[in-house]
Amino acid sequence: MVFFFDLVIGGLAIGACYALVALAMVIIYKTSEVPNFAQGEMAMISAFVAYALIESYGVGFWTAAGLTLLFALCLGVVLELAFLRPAKNPNILGLIVITLGAEMILYGLAGWKWGANQHPFPVPFSEYGGVTYADVIITEINIWTFVTSLVMMLLLFLFFRYTKLGTAMKAVQQNVFAAKAMGIPTRRILTFTWGLSSVTGAVAGMLIAPIATLDPNMMLDPLLKGFAGAVLGGMTSLPGAALGGYMLGLIENFFGGYVSLEFKSVVAFAVIVLVLCVKPSGLLVRHFERKV
Amino acid sequence: MDMKRDYYEDIQLFRTKTVLIASVLSLAALAVLPFMVGGYTLYIVNLIAINAIVAIGLNILVGYTGQISLGHAGFFAIGAYSCVLLMVKGGVPFVIALPAAGLISALFGFLLGLPSLRLEGPYLAIATLGFGMAVTQIISHSEFTGGHMGIEAPRMSFGPFEARTGPQQYAVIMSVAVIMTIAAVNLMKTRVGRAFVAIRDSEIAAEAMGVNLSWFKTLSFAVSAFYTGVAGALMAFALEHVSAGSFNLILSITFLAMVIVGGLGSVMGAIMGAALLTYLQIKLQIVQEAPLIGPFLLEVSKRFFNPAGLANIQSIVFGAIMIAIVIFEPLGMHGIYLRIKRYWRMWPF
Numbered sequence: 131m132v133f134f135f136d137l138v139i140g141g142l143a144i145g146a147c148y149a150l151v152a153l154a155m156v157i158i159y160k161t162s163e164v165p166n167f168a169q170g171e172m173a174m175i176s177a178f179v180a181y182a183l184i185e186s187y188g189v190g191f192w193t194a195a196g197l198t199l200l201f202a203l204c205l206g207v208v209l210e211l212a213f214l215r216p217a218k219n220p221n222i223l224g225l226i227v228i229t230l231g232a233e234m235i236l237y238g239l240a241g242w243k244w245g246a247n248q249h250p251f252p253v254p255f256s257e258y259g260g261v262t263y264a265d266v267i268i269t270e271i272n273i274w275t276f277v278t279s280l281v282m283m284l285l286l287f288l289f290f291r292y293t294k295l296g297t298a299m300k301a302v303q304q305n306v307f308a309a310k311a312m313g314i315p316t317r318r319i320l321t322f323t324w325g326l327s328s329v330t331g332a333v334a335g336m337l338i339a340p341i342a343t344l345d346p347n348m349m350l351d352p353l354l355k356g357f358a359g360a361v362l363g364g365m366t367s368l369p370g371a372a373l374g375g376y377m378l379g380l381i382e383n384f385f386g387g388y389v390s391l392e393f394k395s396v397v398a399f400a401v402i403v404l405v406l407c408v409k410p411s412g413l414l415v416r417h418f419e420r421k422v
Numbered sequence: 423m424d425m426k427r428d429y430y431e432d433i434q435l436f437r438t439k440t441v442l443i444a445s446v447l448s449l450a451a452l453a454v455l456p457f458m459v460g461g462y463t464l465y466i467v468n469l470i471a472i473n474a475i476v477a478i479g480l481n482i483l484v485g486y487t488g489q490i491s492l493g494h495a496g497f498f499a500i501g502a503y504s505c506v507l508l509m510v511k512g513g514v515p516f517v518i519a520l521p522a523a524g525l526i527s528a529l530f531g532f533l534l535g536l537p538s539l540r541l542e543g544p545y546l547a548i549a550t551l552g553f554g555m556a557v558t559q560i561i562s563h564s565e566f567t568g569g570h571m572g573i574e575a576p577r578m579s580f581g582p583f584e585a586r587t588g589p590q591q592y593a594v595i596m597s598v599a600v601i602m603t604i605a606a607v608n609l610m611k612t613r614v615g616r617a618f619v620a621i622r623d624s625e626i627a628a629e630a631m632g633v634n635l636s637w638f639k640t641l642s643f644a645v646s647a648f649y650t651g652v653a654g655a656l657m658a659f660a661l662e663h664v665s666a667g668s669f670n671l672i673l674s675i676t677f678l679a680m681v682i683v684g685g686l687g688s689v690m691g692a693i694m695g696a697a698l699l700t701y702l703q704i705k706l707q708i709v710q711e712a713p714l715i716g717p718f719l720l721e722v723s724k725r726f727f728n729p730a731g732l733a734n735i736q737s738i739v740f741g742a743i744m745i746a747i748v749i750f751e752p753l754g755m756h757g758i759y760l761r762i763k764r765y766w767r768m769w770p771f
Contacts, residue, residue, distance in 0.1 A: 165544035216749045222543050223490055224748045227682050230675050231748070234741030241734030242727045346734075350671065354548075354555060361548045392563040399552025403537050406549060410540040 135266040137387040138380065143272040144341070145379020146279035150334035151349075151356025152363070152371035153286065157327040159365045160303040161320055164225040168209065170353025171236035172328050173335030174346065176202045177251065178244055180336055181344055184252055191254050195336060199329050206328025210321045240346040251339035275337045282333050283372055289326075290368070299323060351395060355382070358402045364412025373414065433611045435604070452596055456589035464588045468660050470700045471599040472653045477680040477692035478606045479649025484678070485686035486610065487642040488622030489538060490547050493554030494650050494677045499669035500557060501527045501651025502658040503567055506575050516578050520598070520655050527651020528644040535643030539636050554674050562666035572665025575658040585659075595656050602649060606689050609645070618642055619687075650677075672737075676703070679744050685756025694755045699740065706736040 151169065158166045179201050183194040213228050220228070255270040262268075290296040301309040302319045310316050338352050359378040363370025378398055386394035405413065436442040456464055476498065483489050505523035508514040514522065534553050538546050561567045578585040578594050585591050609615050617638045620628035629635050658664045676699065684695020710716045710732055723729040751757050 159544065163543075165547060213745050213749075218749075220748060220752070223484070223488075223686075224752060226490065226544075226547060227678070227748050228745050230678070231741040231744035234672075234675065234737045234744070236741075238734040238737030238739075238741065241737065242723070242731040245728050245731045354551065354671075357548050358552065361545055365544055393559060396556045396559045399549075399556050402552055403549055406541055406545055407537050410545065 132265045133387065137383045139266070139268055139272055141380035141383030142376065143275045143379070144383065145359075145376035146276050147334050147338045147341070147352055147375075148355045148359045148379050149372040149375025150279050150282060150330055150337070151352055152360035152375040153283070153368060154327045154331035154334065155357055155360045156365060156368055156371040157286075157330065158323060159360070160368075161299065161323045162214070162225070163222065164214070164229060165357065165365070166327065167226065167229040167353075168232035168236060169327070169331050169356070170349030171233045171240070172202065172205055172209070173331035173338075173353075174349040175205065175236050175240055176328070176332035177335035177339040177344060177348070178240055181249060181251055181339070185249075191252070198336065199332055202328040202332030203325040206324035206326070207321050209328075210324035214324075215317070215321075237346055244346065246345060246347075248343040248345045251336075251344045253340045255340070271340060275341070278333065278337060282330065286330070286368070295319075295322070299326075355379075355395075355398055358398050361402055361412055362405055364415030367412070367414045370412060370414030374412070435608060435611070449600065452600070456592050461588045464592050465660070466701065466704055468588075468592055468595050469657075469704070470697045471595050472656050472660060473677075473680060473700045474693045474696035475599055475602050475653035475656070476650050476677050477684060477696040478603060478689055479646045479653070480677050481681045481684075481686065481689065481692040482606065482609075482618065482649070483642050483646035484681050485688065485692075486615065486622060487618040487639065489639065489642065490543070491550040491643075491646070492547050492671070492674050492678065493534070493550035493552070493557075494646075495669040495671070495673040496554035496557035497527045497531060497647040497650035498654035498657070498673065498677075499561055499664075499666065500530055500647075501654030502664045502669075503561060503573075503654075504651070505655030506573055506658050506664055507567065509576050510573065515581075516576075517580060520652060523655040524648045524652040527654070528648035531647025531650075532640050532644040534647075535640035538643065539639055551671070551674070554669075554671065558666050558669050561669075567666070570666065572663055572667075575662050575664060578659050591660065595660065598652065598656060602652065603689060603693065606649070610689070614638070614641065622687075676740065679740055683743055683747050683754050685754030685759075686752075688754075688756040690759075691754050691756030694759075698755065699743075702739060703736060706739055707733050709733070709735055 151173070154169050154173075155166055158164060158169075176198050180194050180198040183189045183197055184191060189197070209232055213232055214225070217224060217228060253271065253274075255274045259270060261273070290300060298309070298314045298319055299322070301312065301314055302316050302323075306316055309319075334352070334356070335349060339348065342348050342352075355378055356375060359375035360371040361374070362378060363372070363374030365371075378401070381401055382394055382398055385397040389397075431437070436445060455467065459467075476494065480491065480494055483491055501523045504526045505519045508519040508522055509516060512519075534550065537549055541549055562570050567573070578591065585594050610618075617628065617633045620631065620633050621635065621638060621642075625635060680695040680699050681692055682695070683699060684693065685691025705712070710720050710729075719732060719735065720729060723732050747754055753760070
């Protein structure tokens with residue numbers, strides 16, 4: 131039973147990271163119908179910036195985290211302005227290729243600057259100590275990961291529900307032309323969407339960096355799992371994406387614990403393909419056929 | 423000027439005398455190439471030919487049928503491993519193992535094509551991507567395939583004759599590449615090719631005209647996987663070794679980049695894209711030895727970056743090319759070629 135709860139806790143902690151990545155993808159996908167493959171590398175670069183601030187410039191952890199979020203916001207905005215806005219009437223494939231290109235550029239930059247070596251990411255939380263309840267150890271880092279992701283989701287919820295900017299973003303997601311007619315600067319909103327998504331991804335990056343080790347390949351796996359989680363819940367539903375991320379974390383951890391550790395990361399995609407065969411638009415989204 | 427008057431003109435392989443002459447000349451050039459250049463150049467040409475086969479195959483899926491795949495590294499791996507395993511463990515001769523590898527790969531393509539019938543856009547991207555990842559994971563953890571270490575590839579052999587030297591390998595690889603290129607050009611002129619293009623342009627219209635969507639979509643996946651599988655098998659012999667780690671997501675993206683850069687929906691474009699990117703890939707690994715740019719980049723690395731990571735500039739260049747192509751020239755190199763051709767035909771107006 132202890133083993134079971136260990137798996138649940140581990141799964142929830144890693145699922146929280148997947149959920150944040152999934153949210154970051156869905157935020158962009160809802161407004162512009164682009165699955166952003168550069169999301170992982172954006173988060174990876176942000177985590178590296180935090181690392182550089184802490185290690186090379188001696189900034190405190192919390193200050194560094196704040197500065198990193200600011201950097202992530204700028205990164206997202208710059209990427210949208212530089213790469214996506216100049217594309218005239220691109221189709222979905224073109225947009226996917228642009229984000230893949232951005233991914234390659236960021237990956238190359240990180241590899242050029244920091245090399246392929248693994249760097250330990252310093253956090254003020256212990257990886258071993260923590261709360262023990264009935265033989266089940268909940269490490270500090272797991273608690274921190276889980277709580278941070280919940281706080282981030284709450285903030286996103288409040289932002290979309292109660293702020294003017296969030297409402298405007300929802301309007302753009304629903305109908306661009308109507309939003310434009312209502313006087314919403316849709317292009318600027320789109321740019322900001324990238325910023326917001328980048329910030330969400332950066333939080334995920336800083337949560338994943340201490341669990342995994344910091345290197346340019348760090349976000350490859352979480353990105354795919356986050357994407358898979360988003361697809362599982364439905365690419366157009368924020369709660370669905372979060373749920374999908376947590377579910378994927380749990381499924382993966384259970385499979386790793388009880389069936390086979392080696393094929394742990396494969397099971398996620400098997401689940402995805404199976405779910406998509408039954409519900410082609412994900413669990414929480416109603417499928418609609420595109421008309422002529 | 424490109425007016426076609428009857429059906430025969432539409433399906434003929436060489437549309438004009440110029441095309442025929444150009445094809446014969448380039449075939450002749452390929453035939454005399456091994457006598458003109460050194461071993462290293464020949465090795466690069468081999469890699470280009472192999473990548474061109476993949477690009478043509480992927481182009482059938484992406485450029486002609488309008489589906490997306492981020493998992494072609496998986497088919498590449500399946501082709502490479504099944505050919506080598508058939509030969510090493512099954513004792514199958516090369517002549518049979520090569521097409522068999524393509525067929526096994528095509529079978530997987532068919533299977534992957536089945537869920538893709540219901541998926542489109544990002545959902546298809548994640549399904550194919552997951553497939554590619556799964557293949558690599560399974561291969562690298564399985565005892566049968568040699569695990570992380572990979573396996574040594576045997577020689578390509580035809581009965582008593584073995585392709586041992588560079589020119590001999592070149593002869594085999596290039597003849598397969600030429601045959602598959604001609605087959606692809608021909609395929610696109612047939613009923614099947616037209617069905618693919620119809621699906622790309624409008625699924626609903628294609629269905630209304632009697633194109634069996636599920637059959638042709640899965641067929642497109644299978645044909646594409648066949649090409650990639652054969653190329654993977656050839657790659658195993660060119661590198662003389664297969665290991666699971668090399669068939670990663672970056673490889674899938676590179677294949678897609680070849681198609682995009684060369685030009686969607688053009689066999690010729692796929693070859694050009696494969697040639698350009700393969701050449702760049704090899705040259706950018708040793709960019710510090712390049713004249714002028716090399717020392718400058720080293721200086722930049724020393725001041726702002728890390729000289730040890732300079733080879734990563736390859737990813738940056740590839741990414742920049744992909745983005746630039748989509749923004750400035752969506753038809754890729756083939757589009758540029760068409761524009762130049764039209765300009766000269768109309769010259770001096």
